[in-house]
Amino acid sequence: MSRAALLEPAAPDAGTEISLEEWAALPEDEPGELVDGRLEEEEVPDYVHEVLVILLGRLLANWVLPRRGLVGGSGGKFGTGERRGRMPDLTVYLPGRRPPARGLIRVPPDIAVEIVSPTPLDARRDRVEKVDDYAAFGIRWYWIVDPELRSLEILELGPDGRYVHALGATSGVIGPVPGCEGLALDLDELWGEIDRLAAGEPEAAAPQ
Numbered sequence: 001m002s003r004a005a006l007l008e009p010a011a012p013d014a015g016t017e018i019s020l021e022e023w024a025a026l027p028e029d030e031p032g033e034l035v036d037g038r039l040e041e042e043e044v045p046d047y048v049h050e051v052l053v054i055l056l057g058r059l060l061a062n063w064v065l066p067r068r069g070l071v072g073g074s075g076g077k078f079g080t081g082e083r084r085g086r087m088p089d090l091t092v093y094l095p096g097r098r099p100p101a102r103g104l105i106r107v108p109p110d111i112a113v114e115i116v117s118p119t120p121l122d123a124r125r126d127r128v129e130k131v132d133d134y135a136a137f138g139i140r141w142y143w144i145v146d147p148e149l150r151s152l153e154i155l156e157l158g159p160d161g162r163y164v165h166a167l168g169a170t171s172g173v174i175g176p177v178p179g180c181e182g183l184a185l186d187l188d189e190l191w192g193e194i195d196r197l198a199a200g201e202p203e204a205a206a207p208q
Helices: 003-007 020-024 047-067 120-137 187-199
Strands: 033-035 038-040 070-072 078-081 084-086 090-093 111-115 141-146 151-157 163-169
Touching (some): 111 120, 120 141
Parallel strands (some): 111 141
Antiparallel strands (some): 070 090, 151 163
16 A cells, blocks of 8 residues: 555545545545535436536636636535535635635635435435535535526525525526626537437538
8 A cells, every 4th residue: 555545535434424625635535515514415417417527617717717707516525514525516715705725715706516316315415415505615606507497596695694695597698698798608508418419419420
């Protein structure tokens, strides 16, 4: 066994309570979010999920990076409560705000994006549990993207600390996107990429 492997924290046993700091220190190949002090297994993303993460991440990066904001992927660990930690599919920090470069993140992003997976458990997690967690954490905008329903919902955090419905759409060009001046999102184009994947287009013929 390598010295690096010996230095890595051991994965907790099922049901064992751990702190946010212990959760944040777990190796990358130990998946899961922290719920009430216990590691909760994440959904296993399918390829549709991963394609949407890349497409939306590219769209958000093209919009916010020239404005000197930041876009992060699903590896960031956010301490959303004293005993709760979440890993959104995408996060955005608008200009003037920054998370720490490493370790547990306690600075709420301006936008969190979740791509809903097709199982009831994962849908409940994204649509119910994370709504409460992200509101309590102070994330201003929460995007819920559902490839099965072909829908985009954007929730905005109100002054009372609760989310209100800012946008719901299934098709067309959304612009400007709430909270994102100058950003437009073509839902038809987004779903078209999923249709193309589902259709299983044949690979291009190899050059002769």
